[in-house]
Amino acid sequence: MTGAFSGDLLLAIIAGALVGGGVLLLIVAIRGVRPRPGKPSGRSREELVRTFSTRTALAVVAGLVVLVITRWPVAGIGAALLVLSWNSIGGGAAEERRSMARLEALAAWTESLRDTIAGAVGLEQAVPSSLRAVAPVLHPHVQALVDRMHTRVPLADALRRFGDDLDDASADLVVAALILNARLRGPGLRDMLGALSTSARAELDMRRRVEANRRTTRRSVQIVVGVSVGTALLLAVVNRAYVSMYDTFTGQLVLAVVVGLFAVGFLWLRRLAKYETPQRFLASADSDKPGVPAEVPETVARWQGQTPANGTTTAANPRGGAR
Secondary structure: OHHHHHHHHHHHHHHHHHHHHHHHHHHHHHHOOOOOOOOOOOOOHHHHHHHHHHHHHHHHHHHHHHHHHHOOHHHHHHHHHHHHOHHHOOOOHHHHHHHHHHHHHHHHHHHHHHHHHOOOOOHHHHHHHHHHHOOOOOHHHHHHHHHHHHOOOOHHHHHHHHHHHHOOHHHHHHHHHHHHHHHHOOOOHHHHHHHHHHHHHHHHHHHHHHHHHHHHHHHHHHHHHHHHHHHHHHHHHHOHHHHHHHHOHHHHHHHHHHHHHHHHHHHHHHHHHOOOOOOOOOOOOOOOOOOOOOOOOHHHHHHHOOOOOOOOOOOEOOOOOEO
8 A cells, every 4th residue: 555655646746747847848938038148257267177176076075975874865966966056056156256356447447547548648558558557357358458459450449359358248338438539539538437437336336235235145045055954964864763754765756856946946046146237239240350241231242243131143244244
């Protein structure tokens, strides 16, 4: 009777999981998923490999220790995943700190350009002069900008590539002001840079206040997770009979559902804690060739014998006309 009941319960759990997954996939298919352009994380490949290698080793060790103590495979896998994603619980704090550091460096660089231009110095001289006082997080991008200027790249194109390297909506405001000044050579750049640096400082203060409030919630989540995992391990060691129902296959399925609920809660909390940055307005279709149009003009297409934008096919005429 117990075996039949366990078998029926197992089938009910599997059927419920399949039905719930099917309903979830149906809702996602109907609503659709909004595409998100990929953004560089700002970390080098060597740093990512080093971080994941260390964290993976710690996760494997923690998973093996929990597996030996509890003899529950699901608990061992859950502990390994918990250690692997511990820094991400409650939201990407490290990613937000890097973003705020880049914004602060951008505000400081903008103020440095403003003060340098105030001394009756042109933009071509102000940008290389600001390289000495730029923050380390922004130094490689400004160095690349100066190198492009030294290799006779037009200033407007070099600035556009500089904006593509930063890939930040706040930086686009500063880059757009510099591009307009590089093309038009009008007055008022110093005042514009001052206003943009003030706006960047205000945004930085706002994000710091939000991050301070989120830090409390993040710490509370980590405490709850630590207490829950610690209590389960303590019961598995001290009072094994109290948690003996998890030794069966059905118990492991129930434990997997509990671990899955914790994982869904962590992902949801991380999504809520993510700071949504506005889209860039200087993003170009061909970032490798700034200033080059995405499609060939109709006149040039007819001269080359290609298909113009209106879809009509023409061929080149040796006498200069279209045939």
